[in-house]
Amino acid sequence: MNFFLTIVLDGLIQASWLFIVALGLTLVFGVLKILNIAHGSFYALGAYIAATAVTTVAAHSLAPSVGFIAMLISVALIGSTVGLLLERGLLKMFYGRDEVVLLLVTYAVFLILEDLTKLIWGVNPIYATQPYELFGNLEFAGLSYVGYDLVLLPVSAAIGFLVWFGLNRTITGKIVLAVIHNEEMSVSMGVRVNRVYAVAFAFGVLLASLAGALTAPKISMQPGLSSDVIILSFAIVVIGGLGSVEGAAVGAILVGLARAASVHLLPQAELFMIYLIMAGVLMFRPEGLFKRETARRI
């Protein structure tokens, strides 16, 4: 029973940060119809920036909580700026081209960012462990957990709720939904689709880098981080249905649980399990779990 609980808790902790990454990916796809390969790079970027912020604060011998806050603020600022600049400066030039072309544009961005992070932060592993002890250790059903991990659960749930609320219960969100459903119609109704695109992309990048920052204290930052994360988040959004917030949540939980279960039961099959689930879901629902059926062009 305890063993089972360990798997579930580990899985949920995994799911919490994966959900934040996947949420950004699925929103960007929903609004801009771009499957962003560089999304993992933004995650890595956030993690690296967080590490710099945390170590700088620690070097001035300030409290870890200051480091935690500094890391969130710096990542939020840099992440959204990078997103805005990329959308306005680069992606804008390729709108109207084939989906696959846009995918390749983001692949090029991925390649560029991969080397840029190596140039800035080097190839050796970087750590930012100070905030990890911030919330102490918690006992839960006889199991000892690092408080930081458990704090991630409500944080991620809150982010998910805010995005859902923002999309479904505010005017801005309704406009974004309108663009997701029918861009041409939105333009003719006077929606500034350009602005929605820019904000949505920046928000997607912000979510990815925020997830990177939140996980930075748990992991070691090194090259290859981005390509591992993008592979996981692709699986999540495809399972859930591209462009669906609920889908990202369910997909993240499924992938998190699958990862945790295979780590505990069958470590060889980790990646295999995740893609097995994805293939299984696509067999029965080719559009993912939460995608509405769309009319076929004849």
Add this chain to the structure above:
Amino acid sequence: MKQGLHPVVMIMLVAAAVLFGRLLPTWTLSLATIAASNALIALGIVILARTGNVSFGQGLFYAAGGYGVALIANAWGITDALVQMLIGAICAGLLGLVIGPLLARYTGIFFGMLTLALSMVLYGALVKTTALGGSDGFNIGRPTLFGMNFTDTREADFMLYAVSVVTTGLAGVSATILFRSELGLASLAVRENNLRVEYLGISSSRVITINFAIAALFAGASGAFALMAQRHIDPQFAYWTTSGEFVFVAVLAGYQSVAAVFVASLALELVRSFSNLYLPNTWQLVLGVFLLGVILFLPRGIGSLWIRQRRKGVEAASVRPVRVQTEPVQ
């Protein structure tokens, strides 16, 4: 469709390319071998792309071919380059025939994602398989040809160069014939509208499956060449960035010319080796900028440099609906 080069002319071009290899310095020889082998796999992607589906997981067949050859060659003591190439092609082609029908239901992004997923499954499995060397992979011996052993490195390199150029050249010739065949034209029709193709009594999933298997066949042969050139194989063959590079070559080439695939593959290898030489830590950055430049300034790929208006009639039929302007009129 307008006629391009006649197949006989193409075969002569291939022969000329092989003879030209005698003049090349040794370092360009191995570079050209890799370029030819990458062109082969990119050609497969182009063939498949004519049905409207882009595979982001050709690494699956690349690795399947490579590992298939390495295992069978090691077990049976086969060292002949041609036989190894055929084994690679058959291994991957069979795999393609099994997977093809399953994937033929999906289109666009989902097709790409599923192929990527399958290649990552193989990658994940290979990394954890200690019997196959895990993430380090393993080595194989030097290839021979028709019982000849090549002790001189330059001769061995030239032999591999010749075999890969001839194979890729013949693949290019057969691709041109395929493009002009009934199946090739049906593929274009599937890209335009698979439902209408079904109404006309052609099974679009059959068309996709055949193209998919051909692409897999080419990818397997390409994997065998990469294995013979490096005499080493590791799970990186199946990693998604490897597949990404092949799609890169295909996009660089554009989807209208077979010759462009070779030029694009050679261009990529040159950019890679020069940036490796002068900018050793930033070659991915150079690659990324190069890719963006091509997409921006040569939207139809390198091939559009010399095939400008020849296929105007065909293009007009395949123009996609223009996306709306995204700024509202004030």
